[in-house]
Amino acid sequence: MTIANQPSDFERGDRLQPTGWMRYLSFSLDHKVIGIQYLICGFIFYLIGGTLASAIRIELTSPISDFMARDVYNQVLTLHGTIMIFLWIVPVVNGAFGNYLIPFYVGARDMAFPRLNAVAFWLIPPAGLMLISSYFITGAAESGWTAYPPLSINTPAAGQIIWILSVLLLGGSSIFGGINFIATILKLRRPGLKLMQLPMYCWAMLGTSILVVLSTPVLAGTLILLSFDIVAHTGFFNPVLGGNVVVYQHLFWFYSHPAVYIMVLPAFGLVSEILPVHSRKPLFGYTTMVYSIMAIVILGFVVWAHHMFTSGTPPWMRLFFTIATSFIAVPTGIKFFNWVATLWGGRISLNAAVLFSCGFIVNFVLGGITGVALAQVPFDVHVHDTYFVVAHFHYIVYGGSVFVIFSSIYHWYPKFTGRMLNEQLGRIHFFLTFIGFNLCFAPQHWLGLNGMPRRVAEYDPQFALINQISSVGALLMALSTIPFIWNTIQSAFNGQIAGDNPWEALTPEWLTSSPPPVENWRGQAPLVTAPYGYGARKKEEEDAESTDTNNQGN
Amino acid sequence: MTTLVPIEENSAIESNKEEEHGDYRMFGLAAFLVADGMTFAGFFAAYLTFKAVNPLFPDAIYELELPLPTLNTILLLVSSATFHKAGQAIRNNESKNCQRWLILTAFLGLAFLGSQMFEYFSLPFGLTDNLYASTFYALTGFHGLHVTLGTIMILIVWWQSRSPGGRITSQNHFPLEAAELYWHFVDGIWVILFIILYLL
Ligand code: HEM
Ligand SMILES: [Cu+2]
Numbered sequence: 211m212t213i214a215n216q217p218s219d220f221e222r223g224d225r226l227q228p229t230g231w232m233r234y235l236s237f238s239l240d241h242k243v244i245g246i247q248y249l250i251c252g253f254i255f256y257l258i259g260g261t262l263a264s265a266i267r268i269e270l271t272s273p274i275s276d277f278m279a280r281d282v283y284n285q286v287l288t289l290h291g292t293i294m295i296f297l298w299i300v301p302v303v304n305g306a307f308g309n310y311l312i313p314f315y316v317g318a319r320d321m322a323f324p325r326l327n328a329v330a331f332w333l334i335p336p337a338g339l340m341l342i343s344s345y346f347i348t349g350a351a352e353s354g355w356t357a358y359p360p361l362s363i364n365t366p367a368a369g370q371i372i373w374i375l376s377v378l379l380l381g382g383s384s385i386f387g388g389i390n391f392i393a394t395i396l397k398l399r400r401p402g403l404k405l406m407q408l409p410m411y412c413w414a415m416l417g418t419s420i421l422v423v424l425s426t427p428v429l430a431g432t433l434i435l436l437s438f439d440i441v442a443h444t445g446f447f448n449p450v451l452g453g454n455v456v457v458y459q460h461l462f463w464f465y466s467h468p469a470v471y472i473m474v475l476p477a478f479g480l481v482s483e484i485l486p487v488h489s490r491k492p493l494f495g496y497t498t499m500v501y502s503i504m505a506i507v508i509l510g511f512v513v514w515a516h517h518m519f520t521s522g523t524p525p526w527m528r529l530f531f532t533i534a535t536s537f538i539a540v541p542t543g544i545k546f547f548n549w550v551a552t553l554w555g556g557r558i559s560l561n562a563a564v565l566f567s568c569g570f571i572v573n574f575v576l577g578g579i580t581g582v583a584l585a586q587v588p589f590d591v592h593v594h595d596t597y598f599v600v601a602h603f604h605y606i607v608y609g610g611s612v613f614v615i616f617s618s619i620y621h622w623y624p625k626f627t628g629r630m631l632n633e634q635l636g637r638i639h640f641f642l643t644f645i646g647f648n649l650c651f652a653p654q655h656w657l658g659l660n661g662m663p664r665r666v667a668e669y670d671p672q673f674a675l676i677n678q679i680s681s682v683g684a685l686l687m688a689l690s691t692i693p694f695i696w697n698t699i700q701s702a703f704n705g706q707i708a709g710d711n712p713w714e715a716l717t718p719e720w721l722t723s724s725p726p727p728v729e730n731w732r733g734q735a736p737l738v739t740a741p742y743g744y745g746a747r748k749k750e751e752e753d754a755e756s757t758d759t760n761n762q763g764n
Numbered sequence: 765m766t767t768l769v770p771i772e773e774n775s776a777i778e779s780n781k782e783e784e785h786g787d788y789r790m791f792g793l794a795a796f797l798v799a800d801g802m803t804f805a806g807f808f809a810a811y812l813t814f815k816a817v818n819p820l821f822p823d824a825i826y827e828l829e830l831p832l833p834t835l836n837t838i839l840l841l842v843s844s845a846t847f848h849k850a851g852q853a854i855r856n857n858e859s860k861n862c863q864r865w866l867i868l869t870a871f872l873g874l875a876f877l878g879s880q881m882f883e884y885f886s887l888p889f890g891l892t893d894n895l896y897a898s899t900f901y902a903l904t905g906f907h908g909l910h911v912t913l914g915t916i917m918i919l920i921v922w923w924q925s926r927s928p929g930g931r932i933t934s935q936n937h938f939p940l941e942a943a944e945l946y947w948h949f950v951d952g953i954w955v956i957l958f959i960i961l962y963l964l
Contacts, residue, residue, distance in 0.1 A: 322788045322792065323788070323789075323792055326792070385796075385799050388795075388799075389792050389795040389796055389799070390792075392795055393788050393791050393792050393795065396791075397787070397788050397791060398788075423795055423798060423799045423802075424798070424799070424802055425802070426799070427799045427800065427801075427802040427803040427806065428802055428803065428805070428806035430803055431803040431804075431806040431807055431810075431906075432806060432810075434902075434906075435807075435810065435902060438898070438902065442891060442892065443892055444891060444892050444898040444902075445892070445894070445895055445898060446810070446814075446895065446898055446899070446902075451892075451894075451895070452818060452820075452894055452895045453814075453818070453895055454813070454814060454817065454818050454895075457810050457813050457814065460809075460813070461806055461809070461810060464806070
């Protein structure tokens with residue numbers, strides 16, 4: 211923006227771009243604009259997905275299906291899951307923060323393929339609109355986000371086909387993004403910057419992008435076969451025609467287990483950026499963090515059948531997948547202890563960003579513990595397809611990834627806009643979310659253990675009270691977004707001016723103006739070899755500084 | 765409200781980036797082909813699993829004839845070699861030669877597609893007859909789609925490497941190299957497909 215007065219240079223006319231808010235609606239090639247496009251677009255879909263979630267919770271306050279007809283419930287449930295995963299969490303933890311931050315972190319002026327980058331983003335809105343409009347035009351898909359056949363073959367075809375097309379577009383977007391991140395991180399690094407000096411989010415995105423590039427195409431192929439079953443009446447997955455439904459499950463989870471890491475690994479990376487800054491300490495165990503990310507990537511490919519313990523998998527397969535899944539707890543545990551050790555003894559400013567990150571740590575541990583429990587066959591056969599699983603994955607995808615998205619918005623908002631968010635509203639947002647979330651999902655463990663199945667609009671009346679408690683939690687979560695939305699809009703115009711580096715952070719995105727100029731730095735990109743070098747300065751300096759950063763925190 | 769603003773003029777890094785850009789595109793394409801290869805890997809895995817756990821009724825079993833697919837394999841392997849020749853020619857600045865090799869490659873690609881079509885029409889089973897038939901058509905069809913796209917790319921590259929006037933020269937031959945890598949990839953997939961589908 212300050213750049214607007216620079217002398218013009220029309221030799222590079224092909225890279226002219228609009229400025230002002232209109233550029234967010236344009237086919238901009240600027241990685242920062244694309245990052246914000248992903249973020250805002252994702253958040254709009256989050257609001258839609260959240261509205262659907264509220265509808266689900268309203269329906270479940272009573273044991274009979276009174277608020278919605280049963281088939282409407284199924285459509286709402288399917289749309290909710292698909293939107294939250296493919297249009298909110300995946301695009302935001304990867305596309306939004308990845309595009310905004312990765313070029314800074316590698317010392318580049320943009321991504322490796324800016325045009326591909328813009329294409330990847332612009333695939334998302336049409337795919338999302340298609341998916342949502344199917345509800346009004348033909349009726350949406352009814353078979354859940356997993357689209358298991360034979361259900362997906364027997365339910366109305368139009369909605370299911372639109373669902374498949376939309377997921378294929380989103381998968382394509384995700385693959386293009388992944389290729390771009392790999393090329394940017396490996397090839398576009400500023401001369402002199404070594405891989406082991408990169409901020410942790412780069413490693414997380416490298417690992418995630420490998421998962422994306424290797425697993426998403428398998429989902430695409432599988433969905434193409436499924437669409438043949440639906441429109442051409444082939445029998446790949448249709449038992450009536452001699453097909454095999456379990457093959458679909460294998461192929462689907464070969465993508466979708468890695469997909470859970472596509473949702474959570476970038477969140478790991480973001481937390482690893484946020485905690486050191488606000489506790490004024492280096493990230494604990496950098497090297498072990500890198501190796502555990504890579505271990506998770508490799509192990510993530512060999513655990514998929516833990517979703518299929520009740521699908522007639524043979525005993526040797528169950529044994530293998532139980533063991534492999536349990537092993538994932540090791541690198542995950544290492545990361546957990548590293549975050550705690552980063553906080554330990556630090557000068558922590560308990561601002562909204564840190565609160566959400568700490569909320570993430572707490573929720574993620576709970577979700578991890580239930581995950582390891584679910585990996586044990588004797589336990590899983592009892593609670594598979596019950597609310598216990600629903601509780602497990604919401605602790606990870608909401609309590610984990612979504613908490614981190616909020617934490618990241620509080621942390622990087624000053625970078626995006628040059629203004630601070632209101633701290634008071636931020637804390638109200640955090641406490642409402644944290645209490646609402648736990649109130650909503652903790653009781654669902656009990657529901658699942660006592661046998662309440664998932665994905666149904668009606669249930670045994672004995673579960674009514676606990677479901678009502680859960681719905682109250684959901685109400686709190688819905689309310690919690692109001693202070694957040696108000697805060698982000700209001701602060702964009704009236705927020706306190708942030709200055710270039712309000713957190714005194716050392717990672718490269720803070721070593722330029724806020725918001726940054728179009729090509730990130732006025733002159734040469736800085737060479738940042740110690741992104742976590744906190745505490746390296748003299749003690750008096752740190753003391754003097756911590757008094758002014760802390761008056762925000764306490 | 766929408767004003768056009770030029771992007772800041774840049775330092776050494778920027779010019780660096782511009783110079784090396786060709787390399788990144790090749791890298792990006794290679795990554796894309798890995799992804800594409802995973803789609804095939806998924807199909808192969810599905811096919812092999814079907815074969816292992818969903819045996820067909822005896823009357824549905826049909827032994828595929830080998831001569832035609834063997835001919836197809838030879839066509840594609842030779843076309844990989846001719847494409848390679850075209851690449852060498854353009855690097856040596858012999859655009860006439862390059863075009864000759866390219867048109868030969870395109871012809872081999874078309875011959876492959878023709879003979880594949882012929883095979884489709886002479887087979888005694890259709891897409892929906894049984895699981896095996898469906899998988900056969902899905903796999904060969906998906907590969908055939910790749911060959912079709914590849915042939916179109918070859919024809920475009922052929923037109924662009926005309927001299928004078930074409931965009932592809934000994935200095936600037938990324939599109940040709942990209943199409944070549946893609947073509948080798950498609951041929952490689954065919955070899956695996958041939959082994960799995962016809963020989964196993
Ligand atoms: C400590 C690591 C984890 C372990 C051991 C684990 C284990 C499991 C197991 C065994 C199931 C299957 C339960 C069943 O259907 O009966 C499951 C379901 C699920 N997990 Fe995890 N998990 C872990 C982490 C995660 C992460 C990081 C995410 C997402 C970010 C996640 C998301 C999900 C989802 C979405 C489902 C349900 C899928 C469905 O049926 O719709 N999990 N998990
Ligand atoms: Cu899993």
